[in-house]
Amino acid sequence: MTKDDHDLTPDVHLVYPDSQLFQRSRSAKALRRLGNAFVRHRVSDAELEAIAQWADTAASDLERSDPVARPSDYFERRYSDPQPGDGAEVIAFSDRTFSGPANPMGVEVELRRVGDRVRSKVIFGAAFESAPGRVHGGAVSALIDDTMGYLMVVIGEAAYTARLEVDYRGGVPVDHPVWFEAWEASREGRKLKVELNVRQDRDGVPDEVADPLITAEGLFIIPTGESS
Numbered sequence: 001m002t003k004d005d006h007d008l009t010p011d012v013h014l015v016y017p018d019s020q021l022f023q024r025s026r027s028a029k030a031l032r033r034l035g036n037a038f039v040r041h042r043v044s045d046a047e048l049e050a051i052a053q054w055a056d057t058a059a060s061d062l063e064r065s066d067p068v069a070r071p072s073d074y075f076e077r078r079y080s081d082p083q084p085g086d087g088a089e090v091i092a093f094s095d096r097t098f099s100g101p102a103n104p105m106g107v108e109v110e111l112r113r114v115g116d117r118v119r120s121k122v123i124f125g126a127a128f129e130s131a132p133g134r135v136h137g138g139a140v141s142a143l144i145d146d147t148m149g150y151l152m153v154v155i156g157e158a159a160y161t162a163r164l165e166v167d168y169r170g171g172v173p174v175d176h177p178v179w180f181e182a183w184e185a186s187r188e189g190r191k192l193k194v195e196l197n198v199r200q201d202r203d204g205v206p207d208e209v210a211d212p213l214i215t216a217e218g219l220f221i222i223p224t225g226e227s228s
Helices: 003-008 021-040 045-063 137-157
Strands: 012-014 090-091 107-112 117-123 160-168 179-190 189-200 213-219
Touching: 021 160, 045 117, 090 107, 107 137, 117 137, 137 179, 137 189, 137 213
Parallel strands: 012 090
Antiparallel strands: 107 117, 117 179, 160 213, 179 189, 189 213
């Protein structure tokens, strides 16, 4: 499945429907490609000026429309909406930070429920490169937190990140798929401990033989009165 098929595929669990999901995701993907190409390549001053003029004009056109606020019932819906089915791709907001298919400043990522876990295939483009060939650790950490947050959707809990510990054992490669997987390790009252690993890709699936590139542990807190 491609991102262009999001609004046509029944195995997508979208918390907040977006009537323009196909068009916005397609536009955002093109803009992500542009951003990665801009970082990776050099062009003439005239071409740079043309890009700047086009971008300014496009931004001005967008800014003429009314801004769309985030819905206020985001956490409450954990306990009112059905949980995503096993195997379903999970999307909270179509333009969610880092992982939303309609967010042009995010990464190429597809998150799915696998049992009571979340597994995501991720490709970081050149815009996230730090050391040569490696993704910036901060970008990886941000997506770790986001993936753990999606686990809350899968298990039906509204919880906030209280602490995040990341063990960088190896570098995450640029322009190559890697796999994030998160699961609930334990809970005590309102405290949830979540664990996650990042593995290399091997023939289109996570490489379970090699050591993980990254391991992480997060502490999530369920606000008072929010637990199910």
